[in-house]
Amino acid sequence: xxxxxxxxxxxxxxxxxxxxxxxxxxxxxxxxxxxxxxxxxxxxxxxxxxxxxxxxxxxxxxxxxxxxxxxxxxxxxxxxxxxxxxxxxxxxxxxxxxxxxxxxxxxxxxxxxxxxxxxxxxxxxxxxxxxxxxxxxxxxxxxxxxxxxxxxxxxxxxxxxxxxxxxxxxxxxxxxxxxxxxxxxxxxxxxxxxxxxxxxxxxxxxxxxxxxxxxxxxxxxxxxxxxxxxxxxxxxxxxxxxxxxxxxxxxxxxxxxxxxxxxxxxxxxxxxxxxxxxxxxxxxxxxxxxxxxxxxxxxxxxxxxxxxxxxxxxxxxxxxxxxxxxxxxxxxxxxxxxxxxxxxxxxxxxxxxxxxxxxxxxxxxxxxxxxxxxxxxxxxxxxxxxxxxxxxxxxxxxxxxxxxxxxxxx
Amino acid sequence: xxxxxxxxxxxxxxxxxxxxxxxxxxxxxxxxxxxxxxxxxxxxxxxxxxxxxxxxxxxxxxxxxxxxxxxxxxxxxxxxxxxxxxxxxxxx
Numbered sequence: 105x106x107x108x109x110x111x112x113x114x115x116x117x118x119x120x121x122x123x124x125x126x127x128x129x130x131x132x133x134x135x136x137x138x139x140x141x142x143x144x145x146x147x148x149x150x151x152x153x154x155x156x157x158x159x160x161x162x163x164x165x166x167x168x169x170x171x172x173x174x175x176x177x178x179x180x181x182x183x184x185x186x187x188x189x190x191x192x193x194x195x196x197x198x199x200x201x202x203x204x205x206x207x208x209x210x211x212x213x214x215x216x217x218x219x220x221x222x223x224x225x226x227x228x229x230x231x232x233x234x235x236x237x238x239x240x241x242x243x244x245x246x247x248x249x250x251x252x253x254x255x256x257x258x259x260x261x262x263x264x265x266x267x268x269x270x271x272x273x274x275x276x277x278x279x280x281x282x283x284x285x286x287x288x289x290x291x292x293x294x295x296x297x298x299x300x301x302x303x304x305x306x307x308x309x310x311x312x313x314x315x316x317x318x319x320x321x322x323x324x325x326x327x328x329x330x331x332x333x334x335x336x337x338x339x340x341x342x343x344x345x346x347x348x349x350x351x352x353x354x355x356x357x358x359x360x361x362x363x364x365x366x367x368x369x370x371x372x373x374x375x376x377x378x379x380x381x382x383x384x385x386x387x388x389x390x391x392x393x394x395x396x397x398x399x400x401x402x403x404x405x406x407x408x409x410x411x412x413x414x415x416x417x418x419x420x421x422x423x424x425x426x427x428x429x430x431x432x433x434x435x436x437x438x439x440x441x442x443x444x445x446x447x448x449x450x451x452x453x454x455x456x457x458x459x460x461x462x463x464x465x466x467x468x469x470x471x472x473x474x475x476x477x478x479x480x481x482x483x484x485x486x487x488x489x490x491x492x493x494x495x496x497x498x499x500x501x502x503x504x505x506x507x508x509x510x511x512x513x514x
Numbered sequence: 515x516x517x518x519x520x521x522x523x524x525x526x527x528x529x530x531x532x533x534x535x536x537x538x539x540x541x542x543x544x545x546x547x548x549x550x551x552x553x554x555x556x557x558x559x560x561x562x563x564x565x566x567x568x569x570x571x572x573x574x575x576x577x578x579x580x581x582x583x584x585x586x587x588x589x590x591x592x593x594x595x596x597x598x599x600x601x602x603x604x605x606x
Contacts, residue, residue, distance in 0.1 A: 340562040351558040354587070398533040401587045402564050408515055409529045442558045499554040 121287050122294030127301045130327035131159045133481055134319055136306050136342060137334035138162025139171040140282070140467065141459055143289035143300075144474025145332060145481070150296035151204075152475070153482035158298045159328075161321060163305035167286030170336050170466065173404070173436030175359050175393040177372055177383060178468040179216045179277035181243050182509040183232050186492035187445060188239040193489055194472030195276060201471055207288030209280045210386050216277035216372040217251055217258075219421075221266040225377060228508055229272045236274070244273045255371050257424050264420050266377055277372060279383050279391075285470060309346040315454035316346070330455045330481050334473075337402065337437030339460035348452045350460065351442055351498045355396040356406035356435035357464050358414075362428040364388035369422075376508070378417035390428060392418060396438060396464060406435040438463050443497075445504040448473070448490040449480055457481060458495070519595050520573045521581050534570025536560045537582045538602060566593055568602045 133149060135142045138160045149155040162168075178198055180191035202209045220226045229245060236243035248260040251271040260268045294300055301323065308320035309331065318327035333342045337354040365388050374381035379395035394414040397406040411433060419426055441447060441461035446469070448459050459477045462469060472489065479487040486494060492504055516528040542548055542556055561567060567587050572580045584594040584603065594603040 338564075341564055349555075349559045350562075351560075353560060353562055354564075399585070399587075400562065400567060400569070401590060403588065403590060407528060498558040499551045501550070501554070 121291040122300055125159070125299035125301050127159060127161070127304060127321070127323050127326055128299065130318070131299070132157040132328070133330045133332065134158075134326060134328035135160045135332045135334055136319065137169075137336070138166045138300060138302065139169050139334065139336065140167065140286055140289065140470040141336075141462075141473045141477070142332075142334035143167070143286060143293055144470050145334060145459070145477045146293035146298045146474075147205075147289045147296075148474045148478035149481060150293060150298060152478055155482055156297035158293075159326065160293070160298060160300050161304045161306060161319070161326075162300070162302045163322075165302050166290055166300060167283065170436035170438065171282055171286050173359070173434050174282060174467040175381065175383065175391045176279045176282045176385075176467055177216065177277070177374070177381065178211070178280060179274050179372075180241050180468070181216070181218070181232060181236050181272060181274040181277065182506055183235050184504055184506060185239060186504050187506050187509065188236065188241050190472055190476070190489045190493070191469060192239065192241050193475070194469045197471035197475065198280065199276075201285075201288070205288035205292050207284065207291060209284045209288060211278065211280040212386070213276050213278040214371050214383075215254065215273060215275045216374060217246070217255060217271040217273055219251070219268050219373065219375040219377070220270045220272075221268065221375065221377040223269070226269050229270060232509060233272050242274055242276050244275075246271050246273050255369065255373055257368055257422055258373065259421055259423055266375075266417070266420065268421070279372060279385070281386065282467060289474075306342060306345070309342070309456070311346055311453050311456075316456040330457070332457045332459060332477055332481055334459045334477070336460065336462065336466065337439045339439050339458060343451070343458065346451070346453050346456055350447065350458065350495075352439040352447070352461055353400055354402055354437050354439055355399070356401050356403060357394070357396045357438045358406040358411055358433060358435045359391065359393040360411060360430045360433040361385070361392070362390040362425075363431050365390065365428060368424065373421065375417070375421065378421070380414045380417045380421070382418060382422070389431070390425065392430075396440065397435070402437050404435050404437055438466075440464070443503040444506045446473070446493050447495055448476055448493040449486050449495065451495060455484070516590060516592065518571065518583065518592060520576060520579075521595055521597050522579060523573060523576045526573070526576060530573060530575035532572045532574040534572060534580065537568040537570050564588055
């Protein structure tokens with residue numbers, strides 16, 4: 105039985121999935137940030153490259169940042185070749201990740217609809233479907249009636265404020281249980297010998313003759329041959345410690361969940377135009393996401409009028425949700441880049457690498473981000489999938505503009 | 515919702531305003547003289563401070579005028595409001 109099939113039953117947790125580690129004096133690799141991307145990097149450093157003298161430093165608790173504050177949507181239907189390759193690599197890894205980790209991730213390939221509400225949305229959607237097909241990414245263009253067949257509760261009335269004119273559909277897209285993803289990766293990394301160090305905030309980055317030599321933390325000085333920053337919305341602050349800027353802006357990104365409901369929503373629905381997206385988690389709660397709050401902030405809470413507009417838009421699309429009660433709302437701090445694409449690879453400081461700028465869409469990329477960054481840490485060279493996403497593109501101008509496919513307001 | 519003190523209209527709800535980018539990030543006097551790196555710095559690299567940050571704001575549902583605020587990105591407190599052309603106030 106596959107790991108995900110076993111998850112149909114409630115997961116029996118062993119007493120410990122990993123043991124909290126005391127930081128040692130030195131490591132080959134220090135990863136700053138114990139979220140999904142940091143843990144995936146540790147997992148693939150061990151699995152693909154045999155590098156296990158590794159510490160993951162987390163200022164709070166493991167996977168307590170954006171990994172606990174996302175809507176767990178996974179898809180790879182990006183427009184441009186470089187993005188499609190990277191996110192499709194992630195999706196292929198997702199398809200085997202529960203087996204790889206021997207841990208149930210509740211990965212459910214229930215498909216995603218990206219709605220079109222205007223003639224321009226339709227043209228953009230059809231273009232993206234064709235581009236996906238050329239890149240080997242499964243994608244179909246559906247008219248409004250076909251979209252309703254995939255998601256019967258979708259309101260396709262022409263009387264809606266923003267009527268549904270059609271949708272792109274990626275059947276292999278879906279959702280996963282974010283906590284399980286973090287736990288599975290953490291367990292695997294810890295079993296390979298990686299130290300997972302919580303309550304350990306990096307307060308300084310030591311650089312000597314242009315090369316990183318270690319980090320200062322609230323739990324002491326730690327020497328490191330190589331350091332990787334995987335800190336999402338706080339990446340700018342860490343880079344400043346090492347003396348260089350990043351082209352990022354940190355914003356709150358809000359989401360909400362409702363009470364538990366009977367299964368009503370069979371897929372994932374996203375709409376660029378009204379800045380809303382929704383799926384139904386395995387337990388039954390509707391998971392609702394908004395676009396980013398406009399202002400920069402590190403607050404992990406956003407403005408009420410943003411979610412008010414989001415709820416109004418969602419009720420137009422799903423009148424059935426009018427009776428649902430929202431139980432909980434939250435915001436993650438996301439690091440938005442100028443071209444809605446990540447920043448992966450080298451920095452002006454030797455042996456110091458970044459993985460950031462994933463903005464609103466980092467969860468889906470978790471395994472690929474770890475895979476690519478582990479390669480760069482092991483070989484000091486860009487992975488072919490990561491090469492187009494280097495920091496140098498903000499000098500050369502070779503941007504990877506994914507504002508269309510990134511799906512929520514950037 | 516934030517209460518933002520427009521320098522002309524007084525305190526109004528945040529929903530009346532549009533948020534602008536970082537303040538005092540001025541267009542270079544002669545872009546042709548810049549290197550690619552300097553031009554990239556101007557275009558793509560903006561202040562992302564954790565703490566007091568000067569930014570632009572437009573009272574788009576009111577007087578429609580632009581002004582500057584200094585807001586703490588760690589907790590949203592607005593520390594100062596100043597008109598375009600005025601220097602950034604000391605907020606320390």
